[in-house]
Amino acid sequence: MDIKLPNPFKLLITLFFCLLLSENKLSAQTRRALVIGISEYPKESGWHRINGSNDIEIIVRTLNQFGFQNRNIQILRNSEATKSAIVSGFENLIRTSQRGDIVYIHFSGHGQLITDLDGDEESGYDEAWIPYDAKRRFVRGVYEGENHLIDDQVNELLHRLRNVVGESGDILVVVDACHSGGSTRNIGDDEFIMRGAMDRFVIPLTERPARRPPNTTNWTTISASESFQSNFETRINGRWFGSLSYAIYSNRERISNADSYLFIFSILKGAVNNLVRFPQTPVIENGNRQNLIFVR
Numbered sequence: 001m002d003i004k005l006p007n008p009f010k011l012l013i014t015l016f017f018c019l020l021l022s023e024n025k026l027s028a029q030t031r032r033a034l035v036i037g038i039s040e041y042p043k044e045s046g047w048h049r050i051n052g053s054n055d056i057e058i059i060v061r062t063l064n065q066f067g068f069q070n071r072n073i074q075i076l077r078n079s080e081a082t083k084s085a086i087v088s089g090f091e092n093l094i095r096t097s098q099r100g101d102i103v104y105i106h107f108s109g110h111g112q113l114i115t116d117l118d119g120d121e122e123s124g125y126d127e128a129w130i131p132y133d134a135k136r137r138f139v140r141g142v143y144e145g146e147n148h149l150i151d152d153q154v155n156e157l158l159h160r161l162r163n164v165v166g167e168s169g170d171i172l173v174v175v176d177a178c179h180s181g182g183s184t185r186n187i188g189d190d191e192f193i194m195r196g197a198m199d200r201f202v203i204p205l206t207e208r209p210a211r212r213p214p215n216t217t218n219w220t221t222i223s224a225s226e227s228f229q230s231n232f233e234t235r236i237n238g239r240w241f242g243s244l245s246y247a248i249y250s251n252r253e254r255i256s257n258a259d260s261y262l263f264i265f266s267i268l269k270g271a272v273n274n275l276v277r278f279p280q281t282p283v284i285e286n287g288n289r290q291n292l293i294f295v296r
Helices: 008-027 052-065 085-097 153-164 243-248 263-275
Strands: 030-035 073-077 102-108 111-115 125-129 171-178 221-222 231-236 239-242 283-285
Touching: 008 283, 030 085, 052 073, 052 102, 052 239, 052 243, 073 085, 085 102, 085 153, 102 153, 125 153, 153 171, 171 243, 221 263, 231 243, 239 243, 243 263, 263 283
Parallel strands: 030 073, 030 102, 102 171, 171 221
Antiparallel strands: 111 125, 221 283, 231 239
């Protein structure tokens, strides 16, 4: 029985195309996003009305311009944005993302400082996102902070996401909330709306936990204000938006030419200062990473 050996040239061509297809598969990037916006909290929660859900429209429009397709953008609006739903949104990103993917996560809502239970905060307080079903005050046996989304849990989810997308992918988190502030006034030409709460969510402890090193991060986060500052909304053509969200939307053309998050941050910082009448300083973490999110 004669055995035909493959033509060396044909074999070389076959190997070349196999490698090419493999390389294209490895380098393929999908742009994914989780966009959360809350305006209306339950009356019994103690949280005043803001306009976080208005930010969804302008952020999705911006993401579309930068190549994010609607089928890859998860949106959680108002009552949809419970703590379990937000965590499920993160879990979906972790489950569906692949190496090299680009991921954008946006939260527009209230924020609050909450008692640190594991000793990683020198101040004794963690920062928390306020989902739809989180209440403003501790009441033993009724609500003890279980629906606050604490930064430690967000970090754990983001570490898992980073392990999936790898260093060839990227993650940008934008937080248009604050962890200080006060209460809203009625909306009018000379009024203002703040996100966050002056009071902290205090969990009674018999003793303070032992100090431990803070969590490391391997992604970029841009927040609307310092943790001790208020985050003011901005009124544009009769509608209220988060100042950081609107700064992103209104400067998307300038952002598209940026080559680093630090440059993007300098644009956004100046824009926020022009949008609000009170001191408010946006914050960036890990800004030295190369810009991969806002490119066409």
